[in-house]
Amino acid sequence: MISIGIFSLSCCEGCSVQFLNLEGKLLEVLKYYNIENFRLAKELNSLPVDIAFVEGTPTTAEEVKKLLKIRRDSNVLVALGTCAATGGVPGLVNTMSKREAMKVYDSNPPYMPVDPKPIDYYVPVEHKLYGCPFSKDELMELITAVIMNKSFKNRESSVCVECALRENACLLDKGELCMGPVTRAGCRALCPSNGAPCRGCRGPYEDANYKAHIRTLMDMGITREEIIEAYSMFSYEPLKEVIAWLKEQ
Ligand code: SF4
Numbered sequence: 001m002i003s004i005g006i007f008s009l010s011c012c013e014g015c016s017v018q019f020l021n022l023e024g025k026l027l028e029v030l031k032y033y034n035i036e037n038f039r040l041a042k043e044l045n046s047l048p049v050d051i052a053f054v055e056g057t058p059t060t061a062e063e064v065k066k067l068l069k070i071r072r073d074s075n076v077l078v079a080l081g082t083c084a085a086t087g088g089v090p091g092l093v094n095t096m097s098k099r100e101a102m103k104v105y106d107s108n109p110p111y112m113p114v115d116p117k118p119i120d121y122y123v124p125v126e127h128k129l130y131g132c133p134f135s136k137d138e139l140m141e142l143i144t145a146v147i148m149n150k151s152f153k154n155r156e157s158s159v160c161v162e163c164a165l166r167e168n169a170c171l172l173d174k175g176e177l178c179m180g181p182v183t184r185a186g187c188r189a190l191c192p193s194n195g196a197p198c199r200g201c202r203g204p205y206e207d208a209n210y211k212a213h214i215r216t217l218m219d220m221g222i223t224r225e226e227i228i229e230a231y232s233m234f235s236y237e238p239l240k241e242v243i244a245w246l247k248e249q
Pocket residue numbers: 011012013014015016055056080081082083084088089131132133134
């Protein structure tokens with residue numbers, strides 16, 4: 001039986017909760033997988049494991065050490081959710097001045113602070129599950145791929161593609177700041193399908209045309225500051241060069 005562990009670094013632990021939300025599907029998973037380590041669900045936890053799912057990102061030297069140990073004691077490491085995959089919301093602290101950031105870190109005095117980064121900044125990562133929280137369907141795809149010894153691939157298109165497939169009216173036409181054109185597909189355009197603009201929680205995808213998106217938003221009358229805020233929300237780390245360029249416009 002394949003052993004798995006779900007581990008948390010700095011984050012809201014929403015991705016751990018999402019694992020519990022698998023409910024019936026979790027029982028299916030347990031036919032093939034043995035959960036060796038899951039702080040939210042078990043009292044006794046152990047390493048090594050075959051597959052380590054890591055949510056969050058290190059914000060202290062202690063957490064960097066924890067991540068290195070998980071890597072050493074696992075065969076496959078999966079970045080679980082956008083915090084782990086791109087630095088996500090914790091990466092917002094990198095938009096602050098050092099002085100502001102130190103005020104945040106000062107609430108945690110025994111630890112040596114480190115800037116939030118995607119976990120593959122520290123260790124090799126075999127797979128990334130994007131989303132805040134990750135998509136349950138994509139987790140099942142990944143788990144099935146491992147059982148069947150097949151490869152798992154992230155979507156390489158934008159949320160707009162899935163939005164068009166669902167025949168949604170485009171929210172840009174209503175003047176709303178939608179991040180769909182530069183955000184990785186895989187959520188079946190969850191937010192626009194429910195009348196809300198995409199906030200970019202799955203992070204950018206490979207071929208995103210940022211300049212075209214930014215130009216469209218500016219032509220709509222959306223301010224540079226609003227666009228910078230939207231680009232920084234989940235993706236400050238991967239988009240910091242685009243954000244720096246935007247600040248110069
Ligand atoms: S990706 Fe979102 S839900 Fe998951 S741990 Fe980070 S903030 Fe929480």
